[in-house]
Amino acid sequence: MPGSLPSQESIQPPPPPPPRDPSPGISPPSRIPPALGSAPSPSPQGPVQDAAPPHPAAGCQPPGIPPLMLGGGGGDPPTAAARIHSRQDPTDLLPGAHRCQMRLRGAMRLVRFRGAGGGEPRLGVEAAEGSVVDLSEAEPALPRSARAFLESGHRGLAAAQRALESGRHRVPRESVRLLAPVGDPQKVICVGLNYRDHCLEQGVKIPKEPIIFNKFPSAIIGPFDDIVHPQESNEVDWEVELAAVIGKKGRHIEESAALDHVVGFMVANDISARDWQSRNGRQWLLGKTFDTFCPLGPALVTKEAVADVHNLSIRCSINGRVMQDSSTNQLIFPLPKLIAWVSRFVTLVPGDILLTGTPPGVGAFQKPPVFLKRGDEVQCEIEELGVICNKVV
Known part of the structure; x- marks a missing residue:
């Protein structure tokens, strides 16, 4: 049986620094620590991609000034968490x-x-x-x-x-x-198995070419909206991802010119129903595109504001416990290669969103597996881009 994440009623603070061991239970702290990129709490819900959740997540409320340091200590090398919060x-x-x-x-x-x-x-x-x-x-x-x-x-x-x-x-x-900074894209394009450390986690070979799938735009929600746990799935999982946004139309784009077609970047969470990924002929679409399965934000950060998009700390926490902690320097296919590859098949247009893959630490590969349940809070953050935080309802 998969492990479960403790309920919000059984809140216990995790010991510092946040552990990375794949234990079946995850004890949340009394609140998710303050972090960059937070926003005011949502208001009542309307249409999926532009509306607040009916029950805003208490731990996902906007914090004030972020802490100067989180994670790492003594003579230990700084973790991704420390890099994100060290100012x-x-x-x-x-x-x-x-x-x-x-x-x-x-x-x-x-x-x-x-x-x-x-x-x-x-x-x-x-x-x-x-x-x-x-x-x-x-x-x-x-x-x-x-x-x-x-x-x-x-x-x-x-x-x-x-x-x-x-x-x-x-x-x-x-x-x-x-x-969501972009709520009406023509396409949401996703990449599977694009982090070296994620491939090692699964014991699979490094792909020789990008593995492409997609989500429907109707899955998009805002950075602090609720993720609705579908009744049809018992294996809802998290995946923090770097999202690139296209700003210039192109087809058959050369790698050398690929970043000219990018306007900026966002934090994304590629929420996934693992049981449905292995059903329906093993096509991933249905497991990836339930309503609310694509939180985005908190802002579209233009590329001029990012020092090196291929060297950013990236992490995901569930109820305050760090589960994913890596760097975009682990990408197998960097953005220029991805854009050149995808544009061989489709025309990329302004507003298209490209999710670039997830690092290790997803629930499906914990031992035993751990999946999201109602009441859990999922916080995704990327250095220089900010934080999104969504409650599962």
């Missing part, structure tokens, strides 16, 4: 920023949000002091859809930069609810 520059203490390489023009954290009064989704940019620039107010001519905004190319990004630099049209962060 030396005071500007690093801004929620979600992690320096963000803002010295480069074009470096922005683009968001979609709803204001306190609800209404239609709006586009925004995170400002350094923690507020959100309302792009829909600052630049009324801009599209309200993230996909249409990205289709506008340099014109839209330049307008967002102007609005950010103007110092106007600021909305207090605590008064907005973040949505």
Whole structure:
């Protein structure tokens, strides 16, 4: 029988540093520790990809200033957790920023949000002091859809930069609810077995070419929305992933030009029903695309804001216990190879989302296996991008 994650009622803090052993039970702390990229708590739910959960996760509430250090100690080498939370520059203490390489023009954290009064989704940019620039107010001519905004190319990004630099049209962060940064992509493309350490975990050979599958866009939810545990599955699992967002249309893209087609990056969680991955002719689609199975956010961080996308700490915690802890330097097929490969078969268009694979530590390969249950809190974070946190209901 698979192991289970303890209920929120049986909360016990884990011993520091967070253990990595694949024990069947995971004892959560009293609350998930503060982390970068958090957002205000959601409000009542409407449509799946743009709505808050009916019961917001208490542990996924927005924290304040993140801790200076988490994990690692003494003479031990820093873990991915320590790298994510270690901040030396005071500007690093801004929620979600992690320096963000803002010295480069074009470096922005683009968001979609709803204001306190609800209404239609709006586009925004995170400002350094923690507020959100309302792009829909600052630049009324801009599209309200993230996909249409990205289709506008340099014109839209330049307008967002102007609005950010103007110092106007600021909305207090605590008064907005973040949505998925891109809620209406044409395609959500995923890659399997793309971390060396994940292949070692399973005892499988390194793939010779990317393994491609997909999710339907209807699986997308926001960075703090609830994951709905489907009645049809008993083996719901987590997968923290780096997501790249296409900003420029292309087909048969050369590796040398591939990153020119990327506008930026997000944190993603490729929630998966393992029992359905092995059913239905062993095609993965149904197990990957239940409603709410693709949390994204907290922001679309433009590539100018990321020092080296192939050297970022990446981790996932369940009820505060670190389960996945690796680096994007473990990618077998880096982004240029993935984009060149996928574009051999399909035309990539602005707004398309590419999930790049997950590191080791998923529930299916714990001994015994451990799967998500209602009440669990799943926190995914990537260095320089931020944190998403979703409760299972």
